[in-house]
Amino acid sequence: MELTFYGVRGSCPCSGERYRRVGGNTACTAVSVDGEPPLVLDLGTGLRTLGDVLCRTDQPLEVTALLTHLHFDHILGLPFFAPLHDPAAVLTVYGPPQGGASLASVVQPPFFPVEMADLPGKLDVREVADEELSIGPFRVLAATVPHPGTTLGFRIGIGGTTVAYVPDHQAPPDLRTVAEGVRRLCDGADLLLHDAQYSAEEYRAKPTWGHSTVDYAVRVAAECGVGRLLLFHHDPLHGDREIGALLRHARRLPDARRVGDVSVAVEGMTLTL
Ligand SMILES: [Zn+2]
Numbered sequence: 001m002e003l004t005f006y007g008v009r010g011s012c013p014c015s016g017e018r019y020r021r022v023g024g025n026t027a028c029t030a031v032s033v034d035g036e037p038p039l040v041l042d043l044g045t046g047l048r049t050l051g052d053v054l055c056r057t058d059q060p061l062e063v064t065a066l067l068t069h070l071h072f073d074h075i076l077g078l079p080f081f082a083p084l085h086d087p088a089a090v091l092t093v094y095g096p097p098q099g100g101a102s103l104a105s106v107v108q109p110p111f112f113p114v115e116m117a118d119l120p121g122k123l124d125v126r127e128v129a130d131e132e133l134s135i136g137p138f139r140v141l142a143a144t145v146p147h148p149g150t151t152l153g154f155r156i157g158i159g160g161t162t163v164a165y166v167p168d169h170q171a172p173p174d175l176r177t178v179a180e181g182v183r184r185l186c187d188g189a190d191l192l193l194h195d196a197q198y199s200a201e202e203y204r205a206k207p208t209w210g211h212s213t214v215d216y217a218v219r220v221a222a223e224c225g226v227g228r229l230l231l232f233h234h235d236p237l238h239g240d241r242e243i244g245a246l247l248r249h250a251r252r253l254p255d256a257r258r259v260g261d262v263s264v265a266v267e268g269m270t271l272t273l
């Protein structure tokens with residue numbers, strides 16, 4: 001299994017010198033195995049670059065994406081996903097129910113000049129709640145995660161390898177306990193991509209803004225017996241230097257001794273498991 005990171009930022013895309021190393025595009029990761037179309041995790045601005053990569057193949061696109069929720073930073077790449085200009089392309093998106101709103105209803109005028117239905121390719125949106133799915137060769141578990149609005153995390157397995165994806169997760173006030181759904185997603189995973197938006201000090205000022213501290217990301221990984229943690233969904237306030245300091249802090253935490261490796265998700269990076 002190979003993971004390629006096209007966007008690792010949270011909340012808002014960023015540009016400038018201080019984001020050069022870690023990158024400024026919002027959440028989008030491609031999970032691939034040989035000979036299969038990739039499974040895409042979230043449709044943030046990184047999806048535009050992934051679309052350019054996929055356009056280079058001769059095959060018509062038939063891709064599945066797992067969407068955690070409809071916040072802008074997770075969907076903003078969708079209208080710029082070039083493969084959907086091919087009438088033979090199909091993008092299937094599994095995402096949580098949103099009480100009447102839908103992906104198609106947020107990508108339309110006046111927010112975007114074209115309705116998704118008017119693009120030549122087909123967008124097939126399917127609602128998914130707490131359940132297990134089979135998508136091509138992947139076994140997928142979807143589970144609800146604490147975050148404003150209905151939000152999912154995903155556990156993706158193929159062969160004996162498991163990746164847990166929890167990019168937006170509001171840490172509990174005690175910064176210790178782990179929600180049942182999160183535990184089911186992360187338990188024994190080889191790799192966890194987890195919300196690492198805040199320092200402890202920033203969290204104290206924003207405890208209800210829907211995110212975790214770096215310390216809590218390490219805590220979840222340790223409690224769930226995760227092999228490797230990648231800090232993900234970086235705050236726009238954090239440039240490369242601040243993220244480097246947060247990583248050094250994370251690696252010094254007592255909980256980090258219970259995790260095989262703690263590192264930072266970086267845009268453009270490919271990881272083989
Ligand atoms: Zn987000």
Ligand SMILES: [Zn+2]
Pocket residue numbers: 069071147168210
């Ligand atoms: Zn969110």
